[in-house]
Amino acid sequence: MHRAPETFLSRRTLVLSASIAALAPASPLFAHAARPMLTITEPSGRVRELEDEDIAALPWHQIATRTRWTEGVQTFRGPLLRDVLTGGGMSRSDLAGRKLLVKALNDYGIVLPAGDAWDYAPILAREMNGKPMRVRDKGPLWLVYPRDQRPELQRAVMDERWVWQLFEITIL
């Protein structure tokens, strides 16, 4: 279950960063190198930053489904969205009726009901077909719903909630 810690930055980026660091230790590059994998902002204003290890430490679930953007059935693995949301001490009732603003690296954002986390049990997929997803592969995190298992999810409106390159969740 445990895997080598890996940020959303690729290996060569690390190498690159290292070399840059060696050349210019005071470079502003480092200010961004520590960018967390997932940032969660709670209504109280509290900000939680989850790294790859934090994601890996949560219990993972698997969803095998077709998606709108891929061919054939894909197998996704990652923690449940609800586990990620409640990880900071908020309970289901705290989240009831609230909305989530989910943002992707390319500034794509969508507001979806927090109830989805319990209604459909989507996961924040970290792996697709056994391989960790990089930014290049719609990673590092992809909000995946059990589309094939729940007919009510097989709609264009629901497909819009499949945010990839996800890096920030704001609980509204």
Add this chain to the structure above:
Amino acid sequence: MRLRGSHFALLTIASFVLLFVYSLFQLVNIDHAFREELVERNLWAANQADREAQNLMLTLYRVSLDRDVEDVLLRFDILYSRIALMADRPQIDYFREIGAGDLVAQARSLLEELDAAFQAQDFDPTDVAALMPRVVVLASVLREITNATALEERLARHVRREALLRVMQLLLLAVGGAFLTGVVMAGLLWRNMRRAMRAQAELQEHRAELERTVAARTTELQEALEVERRAKEVYRSFIVTVSHQFRTPVSIIHMIAQRQLRDEETPLSETLRRKFSRILDAAERLERLLSGFLASASVEGKDIALSRRIVDFNQIARIAAEQTRQANPGRVLEVALSETPLQADADPVLLEQAVLNLLSNAMKYSEAPSPVSLETWRDGGRIFCRVKDRGAGIPPGARGAVFDRFYRAPNVHRLPGVGVGLSLVRDIVALHGGEVTFTSRLGEGSEFVVAVPAKGEQDDESAARAGDHSLCRG
């Protein structure tokens, strides 16, 4: 004609239904295409890639200012993911379809070149701006893809809209046509129903009319019958009363005449004896006549229950002949009976009365010394009895009515009688399942033949004749 009409209607409806199903199928297809959002999706993917290329260019430009290589790499990775998305199935299938497959491949190879440059060992992060020309080429390729996709999207939208419009028209036509046909058929059905109802009503009316007519006729007939019956009853009771009233005085006359004739102590003079003799004869005739009336009245007044038994018709004929001889001492009666006994299942008293009536008629309507003959024989299943006289005969005009009650032929009015004898004979013979026929020649005489079923044949005969029973007696 009607069958062909209904076939035509069915065919019309079926074709409209087929059209409806076809349009629905097309509609579902169009809806499916809408749901797939294949075109929009790919346009979006192309737009995204285009946009990320712009973003990368912007970042590359900015990096020379703030040297944020990290951001460049992130932007590159995002651009990479967008182009990878386009180059992946099923998206690439669409781009190939619209003829942009080569452009995507070109973008992909440019991307790999840039990737290789970023990965190169001698990559100078401070000189990332040097990559700008290649990014510009990539951006222009992506712009081309976007333009092609956008054009394709517009065309597809038009085509889809037109198809939708066409299908809608078809659907409208099918529904409208089916509706109109339905209306026409409903109208026809309604018309037919009204016709049927009208015909039914007419039939009912006709039947009721018929019933009324029948009822009216029946009532009329019943009334007529009732009148007839009452008239007959009046006649009968009149005759019975008169006969009874006459009987006693006639008996007294008879008795006195007899006593005078038999009185030995004071013998009568020849003249008186002859006169008393004639009185006695007349009284006896009157008594017989009255008995005949009463018997006839009783036959007609109520159903006679025949007291049947096996009898020899010859015996009956013999008794009747004997009585006739006694009543008519001066007359010749020739009797020729069958040599074998004539067994019959009959009421001897009634049958004897019938034969007696025929004989007395024969005596009455013929003059001495012409003889009267009586014959009996059997032929097949029937017993025959013939009484023949050589008298005046029955006039042709009267032959149809001789068996009618109280009918008397015009040439016999001077003779005594009231016209019940033959009708009584007919009734009695009919009760036995037989019949009476006669032949007569004016001035030469008459001959009456009674035919009754012999024993053993009777059941069949009587059954066969049961129908005309009442007719004969009426």
